[in-house]
Amino acid sequence: MLFVGNDWAEDHHDVELVDDDGRRLARRRLTEGIEGIAQLHELIAGHLPEDATAADVVVGIETDRGPWVTALVAAGYQVFAINPMQVARYRERHSTSGAKSDQGDAHTLAELVRLDRAHHRPVAGDSDLTDAVRVLARSHQNLVWLRQRQGNQLRSQLREYFPAALMAFPELTGRDALAVLTVATTPQAARDLDVETIIEVLRQAGRQRNLRATATRIHQALTAEHLAARPLTAQAFGITARALVGVLAELNRQITELESQVSAYFGRHPDAEIYLSQPGFGTILGARALAEFGDDPDRYASGKARRNYAGTSPITRASGKKIVVLARYARNRRLGDALFQQAFAALTGSAGARAYYDAMRARGIGHNDALRRLANRLVGTLHGCLRTHTTYSETTAWTPQTHHTDQAA
Template identity: 45%
Template sequence: MEVTTLPAPVFCGVDWAEDHHDIALVDAGGKQLAKLRINDDAEGFAQLIARLGEHGDRADTLIPVAIETSRGLLVACLRATGRPVYAINPLAVARYRDRHSVARRKSDAIDAAVLANILRTDMAAHRPLPADSELVQAIAVLARAQQDAVWARGQASNKLRSQLHEFYPAILNAFATHKHGLCAREARSILAAAPTPTIAATLTRRRLQSLLKKAGRVRGIEAEADRLHKVFQRDYLHQLPQVEAAFGQQTSALLRQLNTACLNADQLEKSTAAAFEEHPDAPVIRSFPGLGSLTGARVLAEIGDDRARFASADSLKAYAGSAPVTRASGKSRTVMSRRIKNQRLAAAGYVWAFVSLTKSAGARAHYDHRREVGDRHVAAQRNLFNRFMGMLFYCLQHGQLYDELKAFPIQPQDECSAAAA
């Protein structure tokens, strides 16, 4: 009887660099089978695939790859082949390196071998990159870029506000109560026409009406122009004329940065929302209170659409940072908020929980209850976000829409109160 022997498993480690990559292949026994350096181009990737093929890489037995990053063209091309790709934290690689050398030797070739040995010994302890669809990967690019643009817009606005405090309090008073502050189109339009308080004081009501129309305002133009005219005509402290003019030039430069940031955020928001609406998970995500197209896109971008990525709702909650972490040793036991988490998903979750308070009576009641038992505002919102993440996991796994009655069922005392009323 002929006995068929299966090929011995092979593991690949890639030490990533900007213009080249070091490759190492090891077998199940830890023997290094091959090492090479490739360029960061199509020719180098072809060399890597050819070398993997020489050591048993087939469509049904793809060699897993460990690398220290989850981004870049090399990672994208490796994922496109369908093989499992493991993104290993560089800090973890440093700990593994000390297991093989007490002399603390380090080189690119050694790091590639360390990465391959991580898969050989502890592959079960690490997670491969998720098998997300092409659409959700595109949504992730757009959603993260839009979030970065929003953060850049906030930084540009804060820089401009700090600058205006130095010499131009009138414009700050004029838009102190506006929803968008200096990011409002009216504020940016007037600031572009009058970069100094001296010029602002010369603006007529008709000129202000023209600037408001140019900014896109269609209602209450005359009343708003009268209000702004009165604000600019008040008495304020002034810098010396030449100093004020210099501040005005710097303000114009900061305003151009703010205009660019606002334009980028608005355009990316439209693109993100449009891509999100094309995804089949969009109806489920948008059914949750507090999640619109933009916030929903941010959530989807971080959790992906690979249903096997998270083994349970608890895993998703830990990834989002909404679940607390417990540290116990002997008789001491401490429960604290999780610091190691997906920061983008956590930021989206804070907005999600905050908006849901006005969209869902159950969410509001849950938040109020957490406040009554002693949670502070942030902790109560994080607890609500944690509950929403569990619901979202279940709904996505089963293709169900959010149901308020199932999410926050009426308690018996609430039913008695409703009957008495």
């Protein structure tokens, strides 16, 4: 067999080839792109025995995505995506001085897949549709996170010169807040607005119900007495706030557009019905879960493996007489966020989920830990549904026998 360590950067790749005995056969720096991948194929072909196949080539690399990885998988190589933290720990087997280089990392990766590949997982063979859902779902989530950061920045600015706006709009990224703040980003501009003008602004923004009551409440909050900044300072803050409001308005438009695309692509997937049947999953959360779990049928050997990947199952640290059970902090943050939201939403959508959560709380378990345990249970249910190609059943998922077994565990 042939083992390849591939340390990647934005514009180049350092590769090292070793044989079964760990002898270095070649070391090269290749450029990113078609020319570089062609040189790598040529380099591998020059050292691969005549009776060997592409499946006899094992590649270790610190990423599982990108056109370079796609090309490696398409060539038929065994590709292992190694967590950078694991590579850093493995590096210490070869040197304790703390020295690091791209060539050294390529050697470490080659040795890692030569000696320890049985303890790592090859890159999953997800379908093209799942990859497309992943791109859209992650982009949508990135914009949602970006909107939250921009909203926090706007809130911080308003607190310094226009606290009345915070009283009027608890949620600054909402439609009503952005519409009114577009025309009134300073205390003086807000005082110049009357109720009728606010009604018209809200109507143009799309609000159809409770116009007068909402406009009256906003007008009263904006015109209430508050500590004020100096006039020129307030004007300067108003200019920057108007820019942030424009950014947030555009983010809302793009998030809505991406949401429709996520729904369209997710709806085409054959497992979409199974995901949507799970309690707490809507189109967006279901798409995020599918994107992060993938659809390779051989990726998870058991429900426990899927729960471990999801980060919902705990870890145990035992040393001597001390045993501590802790939450998993090294996990897929995107997947963990989706599953936590699913568990929270399932409390109102599933009687079994609610009863399980209440049982955890009655034992003195905190809210977040109880939701984590519920998410762990729901991941196991999802795994069973995907394995058997059946939709969720409330009766089957929460039978007394299954509930008792889970409690004992």
